[in-house]
Amino acid sequence: MDPRSAAGKAFLDMLGVFAEFETNLWRERQLKGIAAAKARGAYPGRKPLVDSAEVQRLHVEEKLGATEIARRLGRSSSVYRALTRQGGWRKAIPVDSLLQLRQRLDRLTSKRPERAAQIAAAVGLYCVPATTVHWALQAVQKPHAAHRADHGKPRLLPQAVFDGIAS
Incomplete structure (x- = not known):
C-alpha cells in the first residue's frame, strides 16, 4: 500500500474514521456507565473539604x-x-459603572498611579477583590459607538452605490 496514491490515502482515511468511531463508542459507553452508577448512588463524587x-x-x-x-x-x-x-462573595458590578471606569482608565496611561487609585476606589465601593474588577473590565464590551469615527451619526451612502445596485 502506497500512502501517496489515491487508494492508499483513502485506506488511511478510513482507518482514521474507524478509530474515531471506536473512540466515540467507548465514550458513549463510559457516560452511560457513569449515569447508571450515579442513579444507584455509587458515584457520589468527592466530599467537600470545608463545611x-x-x-x-x-x-x-x-x-x-x-x-x-x-x-x-x-x-x-x-x-x-x-x-x-x-452568593455571598462575588457581587456583580453594574455594567454602566464598569463602562465609566473603563473610560476613565482609557484616558490614563498604563503606568499612572491614578489607575491603581481608580481600581482601588471600585474595590472599596463594591467590596470585591481587585482581580474581580479586572476580570469584569475584561468581560464588559465597549459600546460600538465608541469605535465609530462619525460618533453615532447615521451613515449615508452616495447615490452612485444605489445606482450600481439598481442596474
Missing part, C-alpha cells in the same frame, strides 16, 4: 472576608467556591 455552613456562618455572623476564612480553615479555593455557590 459550607461553617463558611457561611463565619462570613455572615463574624463578618469575615474570604481570605480570613480561608486562613482559619486552611483551604482557600474551597472557601471561595463555597462563598460563590451561596
Whole structure:
C-alpha cells in the first residue's frame, strides 16, 4: 500500500474514521456507565473539604472576608467556591459603572498611579477583590459607538452605490 496514491490515502482515511468511531463508542459507553452508577448512588463524587455552613456562618455572623476564612480553615479555593455557590462573595458590578471606569482608565496611561487609585476606589465601593474588577473590565464590551469615527451619526451612502445596485 502506497500512502501517496489515491487508494492508499483513502485506506488511511478510513482507518482514521474507524478509530474515531471506536473512540466515540467507548465514550458513549463510559457516560452511560457513569449515569447508571450515579442513579444507584455509587458515584457520589468527592466530599467537600470545608463545611459550607461553617463558611457561611463565619462570613455572615463574624463578618469575615474570604481570605480570613480561608486562613482559619486552611483551604482557600474551597472557601471561595463555597462563598460563590451561596452568593455571598462575588457581587456583580453594574455594567454602566464598569463602562465609566473603563473610560476613565482609557484616558490614563498604563503606568499612572491614578489607575491603581481608580481600581482601588471600585474595590472599596463594591467590596470585591481587585482581580474581580479586572476580570469584569475584561468581560464588559465597549459600546460600538465608541469605535465609530462619525460618533453615532447615521451613515449615508452616495447615490452612485444605489445606482450600481439598481442596474
